[in-house]
Amino acid sequence: MKAIRLLIVLGAMASLLAAQTPAAQNTAPAGSVENGKKIFSAYGCYQCHGYVGQGGGGGARLNPVPLNWPNFTKYVRHPAGQMPPYTAKVVSDQELADIYAYLQSIPKPPDVKSIPILNN
């Protein structure tokens, strides 16, 4: 039944993320992909979202980033779900921009049809 609860939580998070995605305003400050990758790991983001933002049992998938910049910062600072808050005291706006840049740099995954063992 833990699996059921997890699905419910993930479903709730996905709905919330979708609801907070306005159509416009995607401008983020210029960020360093290299530093973003480094602090994505150092600050523990990878713990729930995976090293390449693939998501999974602990957190939402971040490839592609499901939120525009304003909503991304808003959510990270004051998450509505299970994610712990990352306040400006521990992650600066510039560091968030670096993380955002890193997430946007992650390539798309291969097409599922190109992986035979996933189609059995």
Next chain:
Amino acid sequence: MEKPKKLRLNRRGFLKGAAAGAAALVTPVTGLNAQTQQAAELPPQRGAAGPLTARAIAAETAPVSPDVEVMTEDSPGSDFMVDVMKSLGFEYVAANPGSSFRCLHESLINYGKNSAPELLTCCHEESSIAIADGYFRVEGKPMAAMVHGTVGLQHASMNIYNAFVARVPVFVIAGNTIDATQRRPGVEWNHSVQDAAAMVRDFIKWDDLPISLNHFAESAVRAYKIATTVPHAPVLLVADSDLQEQGIKDRAKLKIPKLTLTRPPAGDSGAVAEVAKLLVAAENPVILSGRFVRTEEGRKLLVELAETLQAPVQGDAKNFPSRHPLSGAGGVRTADVILGLQMDDFWGTVHNYLDQQERSYTSITKPGAKLISISSWDLYTKSNYQDFQRYPEIDIAIAADAEATLPSLIEACKKLITADRRRALDERGKKLAATSEQALQRARTEATYGWDASPVSVPRVWAEMYEAVRTKDWAVVSGDPPRTWNVDKYYQLIDGGGAAAVGSALPTAIGAALGHKKHGRLCIGLQKDGDLMYAPGALWTAAHHKIPLLLVMWNNRAYHQEVMHIQRMANRHQRGITNANIGTTLENPYIDFAGLAKSLGWYSEGPISDPKLLSAALKRSVERVEKGEPALIDVVTQPR
């Protein structure tokens, strides 16, 4: 032929003689050097280790007292205990050797010919219990485990609790020396206890301390019956060492009672009819299946109920074919009737919970949604350990075994379904089938994210594992395979459940693999690194007893859930967010799981960080397992 005169020395007789020998020790010791004389004045040493003292030498060489007539025993009480164990049909007994059950141990291997039950040599009592636990989850019948009365039972206690929470019957026999005047000096006192069961009584269903062999037989049969009556749970029987070692006076007067297993209770017919009415009338029902299916027949019954109602089924994957059109669709949020079958935590399933500084809970069900519970948990609840979870507000609660109740519930539903209703239900079924298929495709797509990442993504590991075994008669004995696996047989998964006790998964997997062994199934599991490190000696047990099993390491080099907890606290306190690894990770040095497994008799490969190497390693390892060996592949993985 004349029977040779026996040199019989029973335990009480020996102690009389020992007392006489001790009296001799008060006479001055002559012919010894000063150092030995000094040793002779020291108190007796605890345990058997250490140099022989003058006192010990004297005891060994002193003339035998005329009172001592008996040094052997042809028919110890423990032989009868073995008869009792055989009568109960135990196939195995798992144990780390302990002196408090030395006599029973010897009877099992010689009098009982180490067959049915066969002794499994374990390196930790925690492993003994979990091996018995895992075996039940496959075979559906209890295994016995013997433990030393104090320190052994203390070691065993964590997995006894785990089995209790999972409602798995494990038959524990604890050695103990009750009569204080019969204990050997030193260690045997430390290893004796007035009330051995006290330390685990909160999480076992029943225990007893038999003081005669007939009492032992009756209590053993009673314990077995209680353990296997739903809800199942561990039981404990204390085997007094004196009772084991004293001779049987008259075998003809000993009796093993007949065992009659208690059939599980089915739900009240009136309540079942009420439930059927709600389910048939529901527009969006959902069936939540907890750990209630005990047999392949139970699984078929759940399929029949779901198809009768065209209702989606969520929950324990063992209960329902993963690719059935009604698998995994629907949801608690949209349901108007929620049927929970043997739910561990009904409240937690219908509420959302946020683990922030201010903990908050919200109901996620629709207003007016009806909640129905059919569960044998309601028949047995204890108070100290809090595994019963938060109190759910249920509309209809039936205290009964869910599997035993399904036939009458299916029948009651069928009677209520008119032709018009049948058409409506079938229409709903078509929509659910489409949703279920979409969920499968979504799971496949999700697995592509991080597909080529290093460390290896967990979905990639599962996908490679499935590819390695999918054409064979496989069974997963550790971990929960994702939806991408086609689970269509009851035995392909073991029951989940338990107290999330770290250290239980490895021995449980080994016990489950032992259960599968006689059926020739290829066993595979995803093994967490932190769990394996609690009692890796279980690997040796698997190698020693030739239990074929392929374990693939989920080696994220951390107690990762704890990393996340510490991260949460550091974030909440707005400090040190880069320090969550301290005290939670398994690095510096990294653990060489392949080397560890190899040293304990396993075929092994790794560490593997490149996902492209995994397929070939799995192929080689499967070949070894199919030849009867255990094999382990160490895979360095993403955290979750």
